[in-house]
Amino acid sequence: MNRIDLAGRVAVITGGARGIGLAIGKRVVESGGAVAVWDMDRSAAEEAVRVLGRASAHVLDLTDEAAIGVALAGTQAAHGRIDILVNNAGITGGNAPSWELPVAEWKRVVEVNLVAPYLVSRAVVPVMIAAGYGRVVNIASIAGKEGNPNASHYSASKAGLIGFTKSLGKELAKTGVLANCITPAAAETDIFKQMTEQQVAWMRSKIPMDRFVTIEEIAALACWLCSEDCSFSTGAVFDISGGRGTY
Numbered sequence: 708m709n710r711i712d713l714a715g716r717v718a719v720i721t722g723g724a725r726g727i728g729l730a731i732g733k734r735v736v737e738s739g740g741a742v743a744v745w746d747m748d749r750s751a752a753e754e755a756v757r758v759l760g761r762a763s764a765h766v767l768d769l770t771d772e773a774a775i776g777v778a779l780a781g782t783q784a785a786h787g788r789i790d791i792l793v794n795n796a797g798i799t800g801g802n803a804p805s806w807e808l809p810v811a812e813w814k815r816v817v818e819v820n821l822v823a824p825y826l827v828s829r830a831v832v833p834v835m836i837a838a839g840y841g842r843v844v845n846i847a848s849i850a851g852k853e854g855n856p857n858a859s860h861y862s863a864s865k866a867g868l869i870g871f872t873k874s875l876g877k878e879l880a881k882t883g884v885l886a887n888c889i890t891p892a893a894a895e896t897d898i899f900k901q902m903t904e905q906q907v908a909w910m911r912s913k914i915p916m917d918r919f920v921t922i923e924e925i926a927a928l929a930c931w932l933c934s935e936d937c938s939f940s941t942g943a944v945f946d947i948s949g950g951r952g953t954y
Contacts, residue, residue, distance in 0.1 A: 708737075708927075709927070710738070711734070711738040711927075711930045711931055711933075711934050711936070712738060712739065712934060712935070712936075713735055713738035713739050713740035713791075713930065713933060713934055714738070714739030714740070715739065715740070716735070716739070716740040716741070716790040716791055716933070717740065717741050717742075717743065717782075717786040717787075717788050717789050717790050717791065718731075718732070718735045718740055718741070718742050718743070718789075718790065718791035718792070718793060718933060719742075719743045719745055719782060719789055719791065719792045719793070719827075719831060720732050720735075720742055720743070720744060720745065720793040720795055721745045721746070721769055721793065721794055721795050721796040721823070721824075721827060722745075722746055722769075722795045722796025722797065723742060723743075723744035723745060723746055723752070723755060723793075723795065724744055724746035724748050724751035724752045724754070724755040724764075725748075725751055725755070725896070725897060726894070726896035726897055726898065726922060727795055727846060727891075727894060727896060727922050727925050727926070728744075728746075728793070728795040728796065729755055729758070729759075729922075730922035730923055730925065730926040731793055731795065731925070731926045731929045731930065732744065732755065732759050732762065733758070733759065733926065734923075734926040734927065734929070734930045735791070735930060735933070736759050736760060736761050736762070738930060738934075740761070740790075740791070741761040741762060741763075741786055742759055742761065742762040742763075743762070743763050743765055743778075743781075743782040743785065743786060743789070744756060744759070744762055744763065744764050744765065745765050745767060745769065745778055745782075745796075745827075746764070746765075746766065746767075746796070747766065747767065747768055747769070748766075749764070749766045752764035752765070752766055763781070763782065763785040763786065765777075765778040765781050765782060769796055769819065769823035769826070769827060770818050770819060770822060770823050770826065772826050772830075775826055775827055775830045776830060779830050779831060779834070783834070788838065789831055789834050789835065789841075790835070790838075790840060790841060790842065791841070791842045791843075791844070791933045792827065792828065792831045792832070792835075792841070792842070792843045792844070793843075793844045793845075793846065793929060793933070794823075794824035794827055794828065794843070794844070794845045794846065794868075795846040796819065796823065797819060797820045797846065797864075797865075797898070798815070798816055798819050798820065798898070798901065799816070799858065799861050799898055799901040799902055800812045800813070800815065800816035800858075800860050800861060800901065801901055801902070802857040802858055802902055802903050802905075802906045803857055804856075804857060805859040808859065808860060812860065813859075813860040816860040816861055816864050817860060817863065817864045817867070819864075820861070820864035820865060820867075820868060821864045821865075821867040821868055821871070824845055824868060824871065825871060828843060828871075828875065828886075831843075832875075832879070832884065835882075835883075835884045836879070836882050836883075836884055838883075839882070839883045840883045840884065841879075841882075841883065841884035841885070842884070842885055842886075842932060842933045842934070842937065843872075843875065843879075843884065843885065843886035843887070844886075844887060844888065844889065844929050844932045844933055845868050845869075845871070845872045845886070845887070845888035845889070846888070846889055846891070846925075846929070847865045847866075847868045847869050847872070847888045847889060847890045847944070848861070848862075848865040848890055848891060849890050849891065849892050849893075849946070849948045849951055849952055850862040850865050850866075851864075851865030851866040851867075851868060851869045851890060852866070852869070852890055852944070852946075852952060852954070853951075853952075854866075855906075855909075855910070856909075857906060858906070865890075868888060869888055869890070869944055872886055872887060872888040872942060872943075872944070873942045873944075874942070875942070876941035876942020876943065877941075877942050879941065880941055880942075885932075885937060885938075885940065885941040886941055886942060887932050887937070887940055887941060887942070887943045887944075887945060888943075888944055888945070889925065889928055889929060889932070889944075889945050889947060890944055890945070890946050890947070890948065890952060891920050891925050891947045891948060892910070892913075892914050892919065892920050892947070892948035892949050892951050892952075893907070893910045893911070893919050893920070894919055894920045894921065894922050894925060895919050896922065913951050914948065914949040914950065914951050915949060915950035915951065916949035916950055917949075918949065919949075920947055920948070920949060924947060925947060928945060928947050932945065
């Protein structure tokens with residue numbers, strides 16, 4: 708494993724208690740950093756802290772602006788600084804044609820996958836601007852670039868996250884804070900439990916490498932984007948889709 712230098716850095720990772728978020732947290736700690744796990748599952752967040760070591764748990768609903776403020780204050784009290792924000796938390800909301808998806812479910816997916824990263828960024832980014840340094844990494848999806856059938860809510864939310872990243876990167880370009888996003892193909896995480904077997908099989912069939920990305924591969928790319936080595940990329944979209952992405 709290549710060494711990424713995150714010594715002394717503190718990363719807020721939303722949805723950091725499991726899956727991709729936990730894998731990124733492990734790579735941050737292995738690289739010398741510390742992690743603030745922002746997650747709605749208390750027991751999973753506390754277990755993640757036990758596994759990670761240099762970490763703290765902050766339990767909240769990421770769509771609740773007031774709760775975000777409490778988590779921010781708690782993170783600053785626990786660690787004294789915030790250098791990195793990884794907006795990772797997300798849901799799929801099941802699979803169905805657009806006209807059959809429940810309106811409430813469509814709205815909920817957009818709220819968690821797009822509105823929550825905006826609210827968290829709105830709270831955390833000013834802390835980074837004040838410090839003159841920061842890295843924001845948004846975990847989008849190849850679905851946001853191509854649009855997956857029977858997942859219009861998920862695809863639209865991730866396309867919105869890509870657009871948000873591009874705007875944020877330009878806004879922050881002269882501040883020392885960089886904002887980029889990653890567009891992975893599907894990884895075998897708990898999010899698969901929200902999908903049909905047919906949807907999962909379809910996603911794999913679209914990947915030229917004929918396998919799903921591993922969470923460790925996503926973590927490696929994310930942590931490079933979290934580091935000082937990433938110094939001239941902002942508002943950018945980094946593909947990690949096994950050859951599926953064409954732009």
